[in-house]
Amino acid sequence: MEDSIAVNLSSRRLEVSRLELLLQVGTFCTALGALIAGIFGMNLKSYLEEHVFAFWLTTAGIIFGAIFLFVLMYSYLKNRKIL
Numbered sequence: 001m002e003d004s005i006a007v008n009l010s011s012r013r014l015e016v017s018r019l020e021l022l023l024q025v026g027t028f029c030t031a032l033g034a035l036i037a038g039i040f041g042m043n044l045k046s047y048l049e050e051h052v053f054a055f056w057l058t059t060a061g062i063i064f065g066a067i068f069l070f071v072l073m074y075s076y077l078k079n080r081k082i083l
Contacts, residue, residue, distance in 0.1 A: 018083055025073050033066040 040046070040058060048054040077083040 021077070022074070022083065025077070026070060029066040029070040029073070032069065033062045036062050036065075 040048075048058065074083070
């Protein structure tokens, strides 16, 4: 009886660890997007501010880049059987 409870708790602990790793990967990808946004927001002259759609293209690039990095890291962790 105690062994089955220990196995069940160990299984739950592993699920929580996997979820925590997935959240950390998502946080890392979001932080990289925030870093890029911070670099663009330093009031430096880059001549991107003169273009009409530069803000939307940069924003979309950051979002798609973060999503691509998340999918890439997720697939790597799945292939290594970590997740």
